[in-house]
Amino acid sequence: MNMQDAWVLPLLPAAAFVVLALFGPYLPRRGDFLAILAIGATFVLTLPIIADFTDALAMQGEEFVGVANSIRWLEVPGQLELDLGIHVDGLTVVMLVVVSFVAFMVQVYSLGYMKGDERYGWYYAVISLFAASMIALVLADNFLLLYFSWELVGLCSYLLIGHYNHLRSAAEASKKAFITTRIGDVGLLIGIILLWTETGTMNIQGVIEAAEAGAIGDEKFTAAVVLLFLGAMGKSAQFPFHVWLPDAMEGPTPVSALIHAATMVVAGVYLVARTLPLFELMSGGTELVLAIGLVTTFMSAGMGLVMTDIKRVIAYSTLNSLGLMFVALGVGSPAAAMLYLFTHAFFKALLFLGAGSVIHATEQQDVSRLGGLWSKMPLTGAMFAIGALSMAGLPFLAGFWAKDEILVALLENRAAFALVLLTLPMTALYMARVFILTFLGETKDEEARELAHESPPSMLVPLGLLTVLTVVAGFVVFDQVGEAMGFPGGIGEVIYLHDPHAFEFDVAVTLGSIGLVALGLLGGWYAYAVRIELPARMTATFRPVHTLLVNKFYMDDLYQAIIDRIILAISRMLAWFDRNVVNDTGIDGPALATGFAAYLTKFQQTGKLPSYALAIVIGIVALACVAFSLKV
Amino acid sequence: MDTVTQQIPLEHFLVVSAIVFSIGIYGVLTRRNAVLILMSVELMLNAASINMVAFAAYTSPQVMTGIIFAVFIITVAAAEVGLALAIILRIFRNRGTSNVDEVNQLKW
Amino acid sequence: MTVAQGIFFLIAALFVGGSLGVVLVRNAVYAALFLILALLAVAGVYILLASEFLALVQVLIYAGAVTVLLLFALMLTRVGDIPESMVGTQWPIAAVASTVLGGLLVATVSTSDWPGDAEGMITRIPFEQVGDALFRQWAVPFEIASLVLFIALVGAIILARDEDDDEDERTSPESAEVGEVTE
Numbered sequence: 001m002n003m004q005d006a007w008v009l010p011l012l013p014a015a016a017f018v019v020l021a022l023f024g025p026y027l028p029r030r031g032d033f034l035a036i037l038a039i040g041a042t043f044v045l046t047l048p049i050i051a052d053f054t055d056a057l058a059m060q061g062e063e064f065v066g067v068a069n070s071i072r073w074l075e076v077p078g079q080l081e082l083d084l085g086i087h088v089d090g091l092t093v094v095m096l097v098v099v100s101f102v103a104f105m106v107q108v109y110s111l112g113y114m115k116g117d118e119r120y121g122w123y124y125a126v127i128s129l130f131a132a133s134m135i136a137l138v139l140a141d142n143f144l145l146l147y148f149s150w151e152l153v154g155l156c157s158y159l160l161i162g163h164y165n166h167l168r169s170a171a172e173a174s175k176k177a178f179i180t181t182r183i184g185d186v187g188l189l190i191g192i193i194l195l196w197t198e199t200g201t202m203n204i205q206g207v208i209e210a211a212e213a214g215a216i217g218d219e220k221f222t223a224a225v226v227l228l229f230l231g232a233m234g235k236s237a238q239f240p241f242h243v244w245l246p247d248a249m250e251g252p253t254p255v256s257a258l259i260h261a262a263t264m265v266v267a268g269v270y271l272v273a274r275t276l277p278l279f280e281l282m283s284g285g286t287e288l289v290l291a292i293g294l295v296t297t298f299m300s301a302g303m304g305l306v307m308t309d310i311k312r313v314i315a316y317s318t319l320n321s322l323g324l325m326f327v328a329l330g331v332g333s334p335a336a337a338m339l340y341l342f343t344h345a346f347f348k349a350l351l352f353l354g355a356g357s358v359i360h361a362t363e364q365q366d367v368s369r370l371g372g373l374w375s376k377m378p379l380t381g382a383m384f385a386i387g388a389l390s391m392a393g394l395p396f397l398a399g400f401w402a403k404d405e406i407l408v409a410l411l412e413n414r415a416a417f418a419l420v421l422l423t424l425p426m427t428a429l430y431m432a433r434v435f436i437l438t439f440l441g442e443t444k445d446e447e448a449r450e451l452a453h454e455s456p457p458s459m460l461v462p463l464g465l466l467t468v469l470t471v472v473a474g475f476v477v478f479d480q481v482g483e484a485m486g487f488p489g490g491i492g493e494v495i496y497l498h499d500p501h502a503f504e505f506d507v508a509v510t511l512g513s514i515g516l517v518a519l520g521l522l523g524g525w526y527a528y529a530v531r532i533e534l535p536a537r538m539t540a541t542f543r544p545v546h547t548l549l550v551n552k553f554y555m556d557d558l559y560q561a562i563i564d565r566i567i568l569a570i571s572r573m574l575a576w577f578d579r580n581v582v583n584d585t586g587i588d589g590p591a592l593a594t595g596f597a598a599y600l601t602k603f604q605q606t607g608k609l610p611s612y613a614l615a616i617v618i619g620i621v622a623l624a625c626v627a628f629s630l631k632v
Numbered sequence: 633m634d635t636v637t638q639q640i641p642l643e644h645f646l647v648v649s650a651i652v653f654s655i656g657i658y659g660v661l662t663r664r665n666a667v668l669i670l671m672s673v674e675l676m677l678n679a680a681s682i683n684m685v686a687f688a689a690y691t692s693p694q695v696m697t698g699i700i701f702a703v704f705i706i707t708v709a710a711a712e713v714g715l716a717l718a719i720i721l722r723i724f725r726n727r728g729t730s731n732v733d734e735v736n737q738l739k740w
Numbered sequence: 741m742t743v744a745q746g747i748f749f750l751i752a753a754l755f756v757g758g759s760l761g762v763v764l765v766r767n768a769v770y771a772a773l774f775l776i777l778a779l780l781a782v783a784g785v786y787i788l789l790a791s792e793f794l795a796l797v798q799v800l801i802y803a804g805a806v807t808v809l810l811l812f813a814l815m816l817t818r819v820g821d822i823p824e825s826m827v828g829t830q831w832p833i834a835a836v837a838s839t840v841l842g843g844l845l846v847a848t849v850s851t852s853d854w855p856g857d858a859e860g861m862i863t864r865i866p867f868e869q870v871g872d873a874l875f876r877q878w879a880v881p882f883e884i885a886s887l888v889l890f891i892a893l894v895g896a897i898i899l900a901r902d903e904d905d906d907e908d909e910r911t912s913p914e915s916a917e918v919g920e921v922t923e
Contacts (some may be wrong), residue, residue, distance in 0.1 A: 546732030567690075612660050612835070616831055621837050624844045632849065639742045640788070646849040648752045648785070650777075652759045656840030659762050659763030661834035669814050671865055673805065675759050678782045683859075684896035689789045691855050693863035699870055700878050702794055706801055707885045709845075713806050717813040718899035724817045725902075733829060 002052050004069040006139055009045060009096070012038040013103075014132035015180040024131035035128045036107050042135065042363035043100035046093075053093050068141055068205070082202060087141035094338055095138035095270055098345045099263050103131040107260040109353050111252055113360055120569050122569060123163060127258070130156035134263050134480045138270060142202040144194040146271070150235070151187065154181050160259065161251040171335030173247040183614050184234015188271075191227030192238045194220055208277045225282040229289065233316050236268030236322050243556055245319055249311040253356030256311060261318050261352055262345035263283035269325045269341055280332065282359040282497045292331025294419050297323025299553065301426040305433070306539075306549045313434045317391055318348055320427060324406055327416060333409035340406060341529050343473050345399035347390040350466040354384035357455045357463065358438060362448040367434060372443035379460065381439040383467045389434045392428035395518045400513075401474035414415035424513060425520030432524025433535075440529055640680060645686035652679040666720045666730045681705045755781035772811050779803040790864040791909055 003499045004426030018039035020031045026035070048315040064526075070085020086092075114120055133152035196202050198220055199210035211221065220291060222566045232238070237245040248260050259265070272279065272289060279285035300319035321344050328337035357366055357380045358373065390399035403424070410417040443449040454460070527534045538544045551557070604611075652675055659672030681702045688698025725728045757779030762771050779802045786795035874882055 001801075521872075608663075609732040609735070610661055610830060614833060617657055617837050617841070619662060621841050621844075624841060626846060628844050634783055639745050640748050642747060642854050644752070645785070645789070647846050648755060649856055650845035650849060653845065654838040655759045655763055656842060658831075658834050658838040659759075661837070662763065662831045664829075665768060665817075667810060667817065668762075668771055671762050671771060672812060674775065675762055675778060675801070677912055678779065678802070682782060682785050685786060685789050685791055685794060688814070689791070689862040689865070695867055696865055696870055696873050699794060699865065700794070700874060700881075701789055702791075703797065703874070704881060704885055706797060708888060710801055710806055711889045713809055715892045715898045717809060718896035720813060721816055721900045730817045 002050055003056070004086075006049055006088055006092075006096075006415075007069065007086050009042050009049075009100075010132040010136040010139065011043050012132075013128040013135070017125050017132060020121055020128065021499065024121035025126055027570060030124065032111060032120070032124045034109075035124040036104075036111075038098065038128060039104045039107050039131050039496065041415075042131070043104045046096045046100050048227070049088070049096065050093055053088065053090070057090075062250070070141060073312055080329065083142060083145060084145060085141045086139040087205065089137070091270070091273060091334075091338065092138055096344055099131065099134050099138065100343050102262040102349050103127075103134075103258055105349065105355070105500055106254045106307040109257075109356070109459050109462040110252075110254045110415070112456045113356055114252060117252075119163065119165075122603075123160070123252070126156050126159045127255070128263075130160070130259065134267070136526050137267060141204060143195070143204060144202050145205070146204070147185075147189060149266065150231070151185060152187065153259075153267065154178060156272065157181075157248070158592075160255040161248050163252055164250070167250065170250040173244075173250040177244040177248050183236040183365045184231045184241060187227040187229075187234070189229025190195025191224045194224040194227065196578035199226070204274060208275065211278055221278075222282050222284075225275075225278050225285050225290070228278070229272065229292075232268030232271045233292060234268070234493050235271075236265050236326070237291050237296075237319055238268070238322065238326060239299060240555065242296060242300065242319055242554070243559060246307075246312050249309070249315050253311065253352055253359060256315070257349045257352035257356070260315065261348035265318065265322055266341050266345070267522050269329065269337060272326070272329050273337060274333075276329065278336055279329075286330050286332055288330075289326050289415070290416060293323045293326030293328075293591060294329050294416055295323070296320075297327060297423055298419055299425045301430070302546075302549050303552055305426065308368050309363060310370070310434060310438060311352070313367070313430060314348070314355055314608055317351070317431065317514035318569050320346065320423065321391075324403070324423075325421060328406045328409055331413060332408050332417070333406070336402070336405040337408045339477065341392070342529035343402045343470075346466050346473055347397075347399055347470040348391065349388045350383060350463065350470055351391065353459070353463050353466065354380055354387060357459055358384075358452075359457060360459070361452045363451060364445065364448045367437040367438055367446040369537070370438045370443075370448055371441045372439070372449060373452050374439040376449065377439075378452050379454055380463070383463050384439070385435055386467050386470055388431040392521060393424060393513060394429045394521075395514055396471075396474070398470050398474035399471075400517075401477045402511060404505070405477065407474075407513055408506050411506065411509070415481060421512070421516060424516040425523070428517045429524045429527075432521050433528050436524065436528040439486065441532070456515075642690045645682060649679045649686070651681040652676075664731050664733055665735070666723070666732055668723075670716055670720075671731065674709060674713070677705055677709050692701060751781050751784040751788065753783065754778075762814055766916050769811070770816050772807060772814060773809070776803050779807065791867075793867040793870070824895070 002431035013035070016031075016035045019034055021518065024031050051425070068085060068087045070083040072081070073084040074080065075388075079142075088571060098147055107124070110123070110127070114123055117123065130153060133149045133156060135458040137153060139496050142151060158174045158479065162170050162176055164170045192202070195207050195216070198216040201207060201210070210216065216224070234241045249256055251260075272317035277288060297320050300316045300323060304313050304320065307316060320342065320351040323344045325344075328334070357377070358370070360368065362373070365368055377588050386397065390397035391401045392398045407417065408419065410420060455463075503600060526536075604615075656672045656676035659678060660669055661673065663669050665671060684698040684701045684705070686698075687701075688696055692698070720730055723735060727735060729735070755778055758774045758776075762778060765771050765774065779798065783795040783798040783803065786792070786798060787879030790839055
């Protein structure tokens with residue numbers, strides 16, 4: 001399979017979706033094997049594409065910027081030419097691997113996790129559709145196809161968050177997710193259209209070239225780029241749109257792993273990485289990205305410290321990581337961002353699936369009720385620990401390499417560097433906290449402990465594979481590894497060839513980060529395993545800060561107030577207008593008027609001969625008058 | 633043919649005809665009994681007849697259309713009255729009334 | 741005013757008065773009598789127009805047969821028992837409409853130029869010529885007219901026929917049932 005043929009990739013899961021949606025209930029096992037077959041085939045097919053990519057890289061070296069393949073889709077002569085096609089370069093290849101592999105693992109895991117669920121077949125259908133749309137998104141060569149897939153993944157996210165549709169909280173959460181990302185999506189659409197009106201093309205590479213050639217006016221360009229970033233902010237849950245991600249944990253855990261950790265939420269990162277030249281051209285573009293990323297990562301690190309739901313802690317850690325990715329993009333290092341994206345997908349999915357195993361076994365999500373599960377689920381616990389340590393940044397695990405790269409890239413920006421350094425021990429702290437509270441120590445809920453057991457193989461195998469990757473994936477930073485895999489010059493050369501940036505190392509930074517991470521881990525161990533009353537005392541001491549964090553900086557309340565006061569008020573006015581003016585007057589009005597007119601004219605039909613004769617005579621008289629006036 | 637001189641201008645006859653015609657219309661619209669309506673129709677027919685004959689006598693005696701027409705009017709009027717009265721008798725037998733206000737089936 | 745004009749006004753007055761009587765009187769039989777008066781006046785007008793034969797025909801058929809027929813119908817539908825209200829349901833509008841129409845007609849007639857001798861030269865048409873024209877040029881309408889009469893006759897017989905043979909059992913008009921459907 002060549003790179004040009006990569007358009008086949010989204011079709012396989014899409015076909016699985018169609019089959020499952022239409023015939024799911026009639027297939028054996030609701031057709032889950034078809035979905036897994038499709039996504040597995042997709043993953044397998046990405047391998048020859050990677051091979052083809054490395055071949056092309058080897059042959060063309062520096063000049064290779066990617067392969068495009070498109071067909072004409074729509075044409076309005078002179079005004080609009082839309083192509084439908086794919087664009088494969090290093091960025092695409094990384095995303096393809098991540099998406100297809102994690103989707104594959106998650107679908108296999110779901111065999112065990114979602115077993116016995118009422119809407120099992122529909123779950124697999126939608127998750128296949130999601131995989132198809134996400135792959136289409138990363139393959140898209142023009143903004144329109146990208147936007148189309150963007151919306152589709154949003155839809156699948158909505159459907160899957162609300163999977164447990166008997167739960168009010170799930171319905172609310174899916175609505176919240178959809179609406180919040182919608183705000184970003186509208187910005188994205190306007191930005192796309194703005195760029196199109198200025199450059200005349202929707203093709204991403206075409207737009208970038210036009211912008212670099214200076215074809216776009218300053219104000220419009222700034223507006224367009226900001227709007228594009230708005231879309232990225234929405235989808236990737238950056239401040240102030242981060243509120244939907246923690247609530248999205250209402251969905252099944254495999255969904256959280258796939259969509260809200262590894263793939264959909266990084267769509268925003270992908271978009272910014274893809275259009276990074278635009279951000280660099282815009283004055284203040286990269287600064288904006290950096291600022292938002294910093295705020296997000298810092299806030300979420302704080303909030304992760306106080307949450308008690310195991311999935312929510314991991315959700316805030318995802319926010320933390322996403323913020324870091326945007327920070328990396330903000331300093332102009334897409335390689336670091338993509339490396340982090342790549343490794344993060346694996347260990348975050350691992351963390352979520354591990355948490356899922358715990359939840360599946362104990363039917364409990366609150367860490368204050370868990371504890372001491374290690375003896376019952378050592379395998380899961382060990383894998384979870386590896387994921388947590390990778391997230392924290394323990395040396396030689398994947399997370400460590402990625403974080404280091406970002407820190408190195410940040411060296412020029414003192415303030416950002418300091419802030420990110422601060423988040424390192426915080427991250428380590430809350431990761432340690434969640435692990436210790438769940439697996440170590442004494443059990444707070446005996447019933448939960450009774451139920452705990454190791455998961456079936458369908459769940460353990462994906463966990464194991466992800467664990468392996470978490471351990472080894474980080475080593476791609478070394479050029480030797482990269483070259484051995486067939487990427488000349490290392491992966492950094494590959495990922496973003498517009499701005500080649502081979503992975504660099506700074507010993508001081510590395511040692512410093514190791515030190516901070518160790519501080520955080522030890523502190524966590526001390527606070528939660530040794531001196532157990534310490535956290536409670538700290539909470540009491542820093543009560544105001546704690547309250548602020550637990551209430552998520554009151555952002556949800558703020559949004560709710562805005563909705564209640566402003567939006568619903570406007571809605572009520574519009575509803576009144578619609579009901580009274582449009583419906584009662586505009587629609588019922590003519591109907592009633594017609595009926596009334598008919599009622600009035602009904603009386604003409606008296607059935608009596610004299611009245612009909614009178615009508616005739618009056619007609620004749622009228623004609624006579626007319627004739628007479630003409631004669632005169 | 634020979635001519636006779638009278639001092640009655642043509643318009644006199646026509647005016648009389650017009651007046652009686654209108655009176656006949658009033659009768660048709662106002663009367664309740666079907667037979668009386670028929671009488672008013674006869675009035676109208678006669679008025680028209682006078683009109684015809686007056687024109688024939690005054691303006692075109694060679695072509696005697698007016699007089700011939702008057703003959704036919706009388707003929708047809710007689711036939712029509714016979715038929716109409718038969719219908720009225722029928723209605724009277726069916727509904728017990730020949731009051732056109734009460735025979736009002738032709739409606740919603 | 742000459743004698744002819746005086747006679748004309750007299751006959752015209754009878755005609756108009758008779759017609760007013762037809763449309764205005766309460767009693768139906770009186771209305772029929774007024775109709776006779778009007779029809780006779782029409783005969784007089786025909787004489788003034790030098791068509792004596794037409795006047796004869798008018799008296800014979802109209803004033804004679806038609807009015808008798810009308811009177812018979814009045815009798816059979818027992819109109820005499822029910823006083824007719826002079827005020828029909830729509831007399832104001834009818835009055836207005838007919839007045840307007842009459843006024844228009846009169847105005848038209850008065851203000852138009854009529855061909856022929858307006859001073860009152862009429863031509864006496866010998867009725868032999870009328871008969872001649874009737875049977876030659878107007879032969880077809882003549883036959884059709886006789887056909888019309890025939891059809892009217894047949895139709896009237898069929899319509900007015902009583903299907904059930906209960907006629908003999910009715911002793912008086914009062915015993916006839918109202919609204920009885922005769923089939």
